[in-house]
Amino acid sequence: MMTKSLKCHIVKNLNYLLTVPLKTAKDYNDFLKIMLSDDYEIKFGKYLAFKHITGSRYIRVESLGMEYGEEMLKLYFTNNEEYQKLKTEITDTKIDKIIVSDKAYQNKHIESKNVDIQIRILNCLSEKGIKSIEELKAKLEKCQKQADINNQNIQNINTQISEKKEIIKSRRTYWQYKPVIAELWKIKLPDEREKYKAENQYKIDRYNKAVEIMNRSKNPDGTVPETADLNLEIERLETLKNNILIRQNKVKAELSSYENLKYNIERILDNNISNEHKERKKENNVKKEKTL
Numbered sequence: 337m338m339t340k341s342l343k344c345h346i347v348k349n350l351n352y353l354l355t356v357p358l359k360t361a362k363d364y365n366d367f368l369k370i371m372l373s374d375d376y377e378i379k380f381g382k383y384l385a386f387k388h389i390t391g392s393r394y395i396r397v398e399s400l401g402m403e404y405g406e407e408m409l410k411l412y413f414t415n416n417e418e419y420q421k422l423k424t425e426i427t428d429t430k431i432d433k434i435i436v437s438d439k440a441y442q443n444k445h446i447e448s449k450n451v452d453i454q455i456r457i458l459n460c461l462s463e464k465g466i467k468s469i470e471e472l473k474a475k476l477e478k479c480q481k482q483a484d485i486n487n488q489n490i491q492n493i494n495t496q497i498s499e500k501k502e503i504i505k506s507r508r509t510y511w512q513y514k515p516v517i518a519e520l521w522k523i524k525l526p527d528e529r530e531k532y533k534a535e536n537q538y539k540i541d542r543y544n545k546a547v548e549i550m551n552r553s554k555n556p557d558g559t560v561p562e563t564a565d566l567n568l569e570i571e572r573l574e575t576l577k578n579n580i581l582i583r584q585n586k587v588k589a590e591l592s593s594y595e596n597l598k599y600n601i602e603r604i605l606d607n608n609i610s611n612e613h614k615e616r617k618k619e620n621n622v623k624k625e626k627t628l
Contacts, residue, residue: 363413384409407456414462456604460597472598479591486584493577500566503553506546507563513543
């Protein structure tokens with residue numbers, strides 16, 4: 337069994353070692369590598385713990401002070417400014433800061449005063465370079481707005497492409513069935529004319545529809561756009577649409593990332609509130625047992 341003096345020595349040594357690697361490590365993983373190189377074994381789980389090769393028990397980092405908790409250590413590397421603020425709060429025993437100032441979150445999680453919860457949220461945000469829930473909310477709204485704009489632009493371009501393809505198709509239909517109309521006007525006798533129309537009604541209707549579309553699409557000078565010009569315009573629109581699609585894919589990926597981050601933060605808060613309710617229920621049960 338470890339003697340009290342040996343345990344005290346190891347704790348003090350661990351406390352010292354925890355401060356030195358923090359100043360030299362490049363990131364959290366590098367910090368763990370340095371601890372391993374200094375003859376400390378690492379235990380992961382609900383709590384981060386270290387054990388010196390001469391010791392028999394793992395020592396939780398929280399036992400050295402909340403500023404050395406696992407989430408705090410991660411925050412040290414991802415957002416040192418927030419780490420220092422929270423460290424000051426911990427030192428002053430002021431742990432009632434609510435990181436979530438957004439009203440929607442306040443109403444739901446106003447009782448969440450756990451510094452560890454704050455740290456976990458800060459770490460989630462810091463990984464994306466975000467400093468607060470408000471900033472996350474603003475980025476979500478901005479991404480969604482841009483995604484909606486892109487979708488509308490793509491829809492407008494698709495409509496323009498469809499219209500130009502319809503004009504090209506109408507030009508082909510016009511020239512395909514123009515001989516039918518020319519033949520119709522050659523027929524003078526009414527009965528023969530009606531018979532011819534009945535036999536070629538489908539072609540005549542297609543021709544008339546094509547003329548209607550072409551008239552609608554005339555240039556300001558009264559001419560119908562040429563097929564070659566329409567194809568060039570379609571090509572330009574397709575390029576424009578592809579460029580928007582590339583940007584849209586990036587926006588969607590960013591939006592998905594922010595939505596996942598929001599979901600993870602809400603899970604952290606929901607789990608915390610659930611745990612608080614369980615603790616209260618447990619305390620109430622204990623009080624009831626004592627009164628019996």
